[in-house]
Amino acid sequence: MKIIGFIIVLLCGSLLIYGTIDFPGFGDPDAPASTYLSPRYVENTMAETSVPNIVTAVLADYRGYDTMFETTVVFSAAIACFFLLRVFKRRENDEVRHYRHIPTGITLRIEKGGKIPEESADFQRIDSEWVPHDMIVNTTSRLIIPFIQLFALYVIAHGHHSPGGGFQGGVILGAAFILFAVSRNLRASIRRMGEKVSAILCAAGVFLYAGTGFLCYLLGGNFLDYSALTGILGVDPVTAHSHGILIVEIGVGISVMAAMIWIYYNLSSVGKHDEGL
Amino acid sequence: MDEFITIVISRYNYWAYVILMMIGMYAMITKNNLVKKIIGMNIFQTAIILFYISVAAKKGGTIPIISHGHNGGDHAVHAMDFINPLPHVLMLTAIVVSVATLGVALALAIKIYRQYGTLEEDEINAQLRETPQ
Numbered sequence: 574m575k576i577i578g579f580i581i582v583l584l585c586g587s588l589l590i591y592g593t594i595d596f597p598g599f600g601d602p603d604a605p606a607s608t609y610l611s612p613r614y615v616e617n618t619m620a621e622t623s624v625p626n627i628v629t630a631v632l633a634d635y636r637g638y639d640t641m642f643e644t645t646v647v648f649s650a651a652i653a654c655f656f657l658l659r660v661f662k663r664r665e666n667d668e669v670r671h672y673r674h675i676p677t678g679i680t681l682r683i684e685k686g687g688k689i690p691e692e693s694a695d696f697q698r699i700d701s702e703w704v705p706h707d708m709i710v711n712t713t714s715r716l717i718i719p720f721i722q723l724f725a726l727y728v729i730a731h732g733h734h735s736p737g738g739g740f741q742g743g744v745i746l747g748a749a750f751i752l753f754a755v756s757r758n759l760r761a762s763i764r765r766m767g768e769k770v771s772a773i774l775c776a777a778g779v780f781l782y783a784g785t786g787f788l789c790y791l792l793g794g795n796f797l798d799y800s801a802l803t804g805i806l807g808v809d810p811v812t813a814h815s816h817g818i819l820i821v822e823i824g825v826g827i828s829v830m831a832a833m834i835w836i837y838y839n840l841s842s843v844g845k846h847d848e849g850l
Numbered sequence: 851m852d853e854f855i856t857i858v859i860s861r862y863n864y865w866a867y868v869i870l871m872m873i874g875m876y877a878m879i880t881k882n883n884l885v886k887k888i889i890g891m892n893i894f895q896t897a898i899i900l901f902y903i904s905v906a907a908k909k910g911g912t913i914p915i916i917s918h919g920h921n922g923g924d925h926a927v928h929a930m931d932f933i934n935p936l937p938h939v940l941m942l943t944a945i946v947v948s949v950a951t952l953g954v955a956l957a958l959a960i961k962i963y964r965q966y967g968t969l970e971e972d973e974i975n976a977q978l979r980e981t982p983q
Contacts, residue, residue: 578879586872590865598860600909602930607908611936612929619916619927627914627935628942636939643943650950657957735915740946829946836953843960 622814624733633818637797641782644828648779651832658844673697700758700848714756721749729826739825747833759842759849771835778828785820863904871897884969888955895948899941906937
């Protein structure tokens with residue numbers, strides 16, 4: 574099997590390498606990929622959308638449909654993880670749990686069907702594979718997470734003028750939340766942002782994107798033709814394109830953030846949303 | 851010989867991605883463990899992403915962000931000065947989608963592990979053969 578696989582891979586690779594002989598050289602300005610469509614984008618973006626970052630303008634305006642369905646793919650992937658893994662607990666006490674009595678430092682192991690201590694400041698629920706609180710990790714992540722989130726918002730909001738946009742900023746926001754879940758525990762993270770919230774946000778981002786497109790449609794333009802938003806935003810059509818891109822990028826950011834967090838919750842706790850990494 | 855060397859020098863980037871793609875494909879075909887197959891799939895995706903990004907490159911071109919600010923919009927924009935933005939757009943979305951699909955792949959692997967108690971392909975096949983349909 575290994576030899577057959579190796580031969581197939583070698584055949585494929587040598588065919589592809591043979592194909593590259595006809596390719597344009599690396600960094601060739603006259604390559605076919607950069608001579609037909611892309612000069613139009615580069616030369617007209619500033620006049621048509623007033624967005625200096627051409628990548629953002631092409632992403633959310635010229636290729637708006639593509640990005641809308643890419644966001645839908647991220648949303649569907651999060652939904653797929655949920656349906657594949659999520660299990661709902663039937664009873665409260667059908668598994669072994671561990672609690673720590675904070676004043677004495679004693680750890681209690683409560684068997685199946687046992688009585689669970691009531692919510693109080695004295696008892697703290699801990700994971701079964703519990704490691705003692707790591708003060709360095711806790712403190713560092715507490716200091717760093719606000720700045721990560723601020724940077725993510727900057728990346729989303731400043732996507733018109735510098736590298737960035739909804740996808741990148743959304744992933745950074747999601748990563749900040751995952752860092753919180755890793756440094757504390759999964760339950761603390763779920764208390765801050767529950768499963769329902771992340772599911773609703775994930776759908777709301779896609780809705781914001783598609784809704785902007787329909788709003789343009791209702792106002793007499795084409796689907797996702799932001800110049801139709803001129804009346805609502807009170808600006809000229811070119812600036813309306815710029816603002817429309819920002820709205821859509823915020824939708825993408827919300828959706829991607831919620832999808833990353835939701836996928837992490839499901840994967841790390843194997844669908845139980847109880848004990849995780 | 852000189853011709854060959856020019857071909858190598860101007861196209862070494864594609865060859866690097868072909869080799870990366872071959873590594874990923876080899877892992878997908880021959881590895882027995884499903885997680886290793888998923889890792890192979892990700893290496894394959896990385897090769898494609900790098901290929902697209904290198905297609906966008908232009909000698910003497912800068913990143914596709916038009917300089918602006920005070921009097922910044924006055925001078926004409928030449929397509930030669932900026933690298934091709936289109937592959938960057940395509941790959942930007944592809945990276946995030948590949949992360950999301952990686953999540954789905956891992957979820958499926960967890961599901962298979964729950965069902966069969968193993969992630970080795972031959973052991974799963976053996977269990978499937980034992981149980982009559």
